[in-house]
Amino acid sequence: MLTKDFLRDRHRSELTKDDIAALESSISEVKDYGARETLIRAGERVRQSTLLLEGLMCRYMDDRQGERQLVAVHVAGDFVDLHGFPLRRLDHDVATLTEVRLAFVPHGKLLEIVAERPNLTRILWFSTLIDAAMHREWIFRLGRLNAYGRIAHFFCEIDAKLQAVNRSDGHHFPLPINQNDLGEACGMTGVHVNRILRQLREEGVMTFRGGEVAILDRKRLERIAEFDPHYLYLDENDPDRN
Amino acid sequence: MLTKDFLRDRHRSELTKDDIAALESSISEVKDYGARETLIRAGERVRQSTLLLEGLMCRYMDDRQGERQLVAVHVAGDFVDLHGFPLRRLDHDVATLTEVRLAFVPHGKLLEIVAERPNLTRILWFSTLIDAAMHREWIFRLGRLNAYGRIAHFFCEIDAKLQAVNRSDGHHFPLPINQNDLGEACGMTGVHVNRILRQLREEGVMTFRGGEVAILDRKRLERIAEFDPHYLYLDENDPDRN
DNA sequence: CGCAGCCTTGAAGTAAATCAAGGATTGTGG
DNA sequence: CCACAATCCTTGATTTACTTCAAGGCTGCG
Structure with missing residues (x-):
């Protein structure tokens, strides 16, 4: 069960068995990467999203002198760039921090889910908004x-x-x-x-x-x-x- | 046309006439508020979302000494707390900065949209992710x-x-x-x-x-x-x- | 062994907070 | 119409938090 950690402890119970099966079967590929590899660059067109199965990843932006600001750190179970599906291109880079195992979901499959599975869709949407909530907490942390x-x-x-x-x-x-x-x-x-x-x-x-x-x-x-x-x-x- | 500024200049063209009509007809009420009123408190159960028609609003969090950190500023056309639909409760307060005119959309209507209108759903999802992108830019701003x-x-x-x-x-x-x-x-x-x-x-x-x-x-x-x-x-x- | 990467500490400099006091502007009640 | 309060803006003096610069130490690895 590749998606077992996705939304674990976070309303995962609202997903039906069918929803989980649909999500599970939308995975096209599982792959391992080394530490400190940049997988997606800001501005690129993205056509699949990345579920982090094991390891740590981050998202970051660079300032003019090339200094990094991390905007998120991800752990197992996080759908790292699901937001790339509605956004189509990202405003930041995505990289590994440690060695990782990743599962990829093509955006075509996500389109099918949105068309056919309102419940799963709402919960995928929910999961991207948790990231936004964490962003807000980071703003608070940095500002106050x-x-x-x-x-x-x-x-x-x-x-x-x-x-x-x-x-x-x-x-x-x-x-x-x-x-x-x-x-x-x-x-x-x-x-x-x-x-x-x-x-x-x-x-x-x-x-x-x-x-x-x-x-x-x-x-x-x-x-x-x-x-x-x-x-x-x-x-x-x-x-x-x- | 109450929703005319929603996603204006941002892929609004991807909405069909029907989508726009559906959104427009999901508005239950239009109301005016004064400046500096707090409309939603962190942790409350929310049952409708707020489209800002005119004026300025903000979202903020307080630290232990009661000092505010704004996490977003909203202008006309912004669906200020659409994220409250998947999230159900918010992690921050929502307030007006100036006098505003607001349109409210009950979450029941949004549920219908998710069930019946995948295209509109994807674009509503997109709109909440623009807010997340702005959060990231604020993190960058504060951190770097x-x-x-x-x-x-x-x-x-x-x-x-x-x-x-x-x-x-x-x-x-x-x-x-x-x-x-x-x-x-x-x-x-x-x-x-x-x-x-x-x-x-x-x-x-x-x-x-x-x-x-x-x-x-x-x-x-x-x-x-x-x-x-x-x-x-x-x-x-x-x-x-x- | 020797290098690379990371950690540690000190000294000096700088950006921003804090504290404090007035000044301008707007609104309000007498 | 004017006194006065409230709010916001402005500026100076001092303190504090953090950066920068610099040097050396530790650990693991080829």
């Missing part, structure tokens, strides 16, 4: 939080997303990216990321070393981040989950 | 531009959007908001906005006084902003338009 809060927020978000697809236990998880990537996501220099990580470590809130995250004091981390996971539209879940 | 660039970018964007619905001639247009609003959109204090506006004025780039914008040197403004309107997904337009 200081470096300390921005870094904390990043880790809260990625942990929540990984937990939803069972890739984090809420205390410890692998995140094979470097401090510079973190800076590109949070709008600051790699040097400053380093200092903030030291502060978080020294205060016993969390650690990030060698691509491994350990959350030591979740409450504190979430307070620093002003984190409230509502914007992720996860199913109401067991409050004692962790 | 300094105050000078951020303010310049804000004015480039709002001008482009207003031009698309014929509310700006590209040189001069009304924008009845204050310097503090600008700060809330661009992630900086009102005081600093004031200093940046002075700089833009003294350098002959643009002026913003008494709710009126005058663009004096568009090329320079766009260079300061690193502005490229691709992300607005406007129809390819007459390059000599201005």
